[in-house]
Structure formats: structure tokens, C-alpha cells
Amino acid sequence: MRVATALLALLCMPVLAGDPSTSLYQLHEKLDAQDGRAIGLDVNRGQPTLITMFYASCPDTCPLIVETLRDIERNLDAAQRQQLRVLMVSFDTERDTPQALAALAETRHIDTSRWTLAHADEAAVRRIAAALNVQYRRMPNGTFSHSTQITVLGRNGEIAYQSVVLGHADTELLRALRAQ
Amino acid sequence: MARRNAPKVLLINTAQRIGSVCLLALGAAAHAAAPTTALIEGGRFETVLPPTPDTKTTQVAPFRLDRALVSNADFARFVKATPQWRRDRVARLFADEQYLSHWASAAAPGADIARQPVTHVSWFAASAYCEARGQRLPRWYEWELAAAASETERDARANSEWRQRILDWYSTSARSKLPDAGASPANYYGVRDLHGVAWEWVEDVGGIFVSEDSRGQQDVSLQKFCGAGALDLEQKENFEMLMRVAMLSSMKPPYTSGSMGFRCAADAGAAP
Secondary structure (H helix, E strand, O other): OHHHHHHHHHHHHHHHHHHOOOOOOOOOOEEEEEEOEEOOOOHHOOOOEEEEEOOOOOOOOHHHHHHHHHHHHHHHHHHHHHHHHHEEEOOOOOOOHHHHHHHHHHHHOOOOEEEEEEEEEEHHHHHHHHHHHEEEEOOOOEEEEEEEEEEEEEEOOEEEEEEOOOOOOOHHHHHHHHHO | HHHHHHHHHHHHHHHHHHHHHHHHHHHHHHHOOOOEEEEEOEEEOOOOOEEOEEEOEEOOOOOOEOOOEEHHHHHHHHHHHHHHOOOOOOOOOOOOOOOOOOOOOOOOHHHHHHEOOOOOOHHHHHHHHHOOOOOOOOEEEEEEEHOOOOOOOOOOOOOOOOOHHHHHHHHHHOOOOOOOOOOOOOOOOOOOOOOOEEOOOOOOOHHHHHHHOOOHHHHHHHHHHHHHHOOOOOOOHHHHHHHHHHHHHHOOOOOOOEEEEEEOOEOOOOOO
């Protein structure tokens, strides 16, 4: 009996130990948070997370992304809001150092106890964008041309919903978020 | 299955190596082993994918490019060394269900296709392969620049005969079997397989078709690009490149296709 249990445990282990095959947490990247902490994409493992890509010097879209994320939060009840985490990964590997991201967090009054702004190297940014299906290109003038979307991650990094709605909270996204 | 195939694969690779060494010995005796990459000097280059609407040219830094497409046998060695890229272990985040579906087993392609270019590989898998070699995928502009060369000319895009030969490939719809990797004639830079063999992944596949305005970009940028592309269609060779661009833009990073392969590249400073 004991052997059988041990055997069963062994058989189940890979399933229990691993993230779902489609989980974003299959991607093991090294990022730096705005406070200098070394983190992985799974920094918010166990909690529903909104992940998006941006760059700090972006004139229009990025302030709009922050506003959209805030509007999503406003649409949640207090308990859900407390659970929710936000991870914003920058395209701008050169300028968006942890210090620059910390400055942005301060200017925009971002609550860094729940929101994380992250820097990663170019190869990591490319893979993260690929995994999230975000398109981007560095323009000759140093700006970035990019698609914008907000992705809902489940507790184990599974991609639950992706929204391209900006400016206000997408009701479909809210539904997916509440289901987490 | 895997065990039976392995020695054959090894044999083929050895034969390939000996073959390329002999070829090189005929050409230049200076090198002891066949370099797998060619040095391409780069320069200012007129592209089908203008960096901005007002800029038609782009500056390409010197780089190294694989002389041939990566073969099934090459890729099998990578899979053996990094089993997380086996088709029965790969995370679905990185490759769709058709990934390496044409191989005889999860570990080996089968001797009949060992020398053919590997296809049914995702962008993630191709990137990981090149990274394991200390390299990277070529960027679109690098690929486009290398592919502008014919056997004799650095930029043959004005050569109508050469252009026609390339276009003929695209009208041959029923290609039942891929040619072996490296079997097509070497171009001006000594690079093979750029035309007439397979589509190829590029490092910046996610940067193709992106418009300046990111809002609602998915459809808008496609139309915007196609519009700009159509304006550029004064020269026929752009048609081939635009087909490549259209193909790449339709491929999401985990997607695989039986006609999509890859080769690796590196900055010019890297070892050959």
C-alpha cells in the first residue's frame, strides 16, 4: 500500500509541480523591479495579475494604459482589488532602468505594494512580447511602435483574457478577472 | 526508433562535414574547417519595409549569417541536448501542436529527412536553438539584405532574369519534397537556401507590420502596410519580399508550418 501510494505520488508529481503548459510562467526570465529587486514573470504567482508592456517616455498610450488599469481596479470590490497585482514590463531596455521606473511610479502615484514596473534585457523583452503576442518595434527616433493589450493572468500564470480596450475598463476583461 | 536512427544521422552529418571541408579546400586553403557562417558587410539598404513612412533605407551593421538552413539532423542534436524542446515535452506556450509533427519520433526525424531543412518549428524553438549556439535569429533587414544577392551580384534586385527565377518558385505550388539544406547555389556572400526552399523565421518577427499609431493597430497597420507596400511595387522583386513579409506577419511566435524553417545569425564580432 505504501509503495503504491509512493508510486502514485511519483506519477502525479510532474503534473502537480508544473505550471499549465500554456502558462506564461513557463517563460523563465530575469527582470528588475523598480525597487531594484530581481524578479521573474511569476513575481505575483498565486494572485490574479494584469500584465502589460509599455515604455516610460511614451507620450500618449502609456499614460492611458495606467489610467485603464486604474479604471479596472475601480470596478472591482475592495477584496478583489486587494488581491489583484499589476506587472508592467518596459520595452525600453536602455532608458527604463529601475531608477527611471521608480521615478515614474512616484510621478504617477503608483502603489508599488501591488504594482510592479519592470526592466528586462532585449532578448527577454522579445520573448515576453512574443509570449503575450505583443508586437513592437524600436523606431529610428528611439520611440517604440507597439500594440497595446492588457492580459489577465490566473493564479498559475495561465492567460485568461487579453484586451485591447484602452481608456476604460473592458467589461469582458472584468468578467475574466472576477472569475479568477 | 530513436536508437536505430541515431547512427545514420551521425553518418550523414559526418559526410556533410567532409563534403563542405572538401569544397572549401578547393576554394581557399586558408581555413582548416568550413565556416558555417558567412560574413556580410551590411551597409545602407533600400528595404520593402520602410522604418518610417519617410525613410526608404535602413543601415545594416556587419553581421554573420548561416550559409545554409538548419537541418532536421542539426535540430535533433539540439533536442537531444535540451529535451524540453522535444515535441512530447515542449510547453504549449512555446510551440503549437504541429511542432516537429513530421519527425519519425519525438527524438529523431528519421533518416529520409535528416538533411532537409527543419520545418514545423516555432519562433521560440528557433530562437532557443540559435541561442544555444551563442547566436540569434537574423533580423528582417539582415535577411532582406542577404537575400538581395544573386550568385554574382551583391544587389541583384534590378536583374529581371534573377527576379523571374525567384518568382517561378512561388508559382510552383506542389512541391512534394524539400531539397536538402545547403543544396541550392551559393549567392554572392556564399549563403544558400535564401530563395526557393522555405520561409524563414526572423528575430524581429513581432516588429513586422506595426504602425506608428498603436491603437486599434492590428487591422489598421496591416492595411497601412499593404497600402504602402502596393505603392512600392514598381519593381517585381519587391513582390517576393512582400510575400515574405506577409507570411511572417501572419505567423505568431508559437505557430509552426511545414514550409517555415530558420537559420542563425550573429553580430560580426562573433566567431565564425
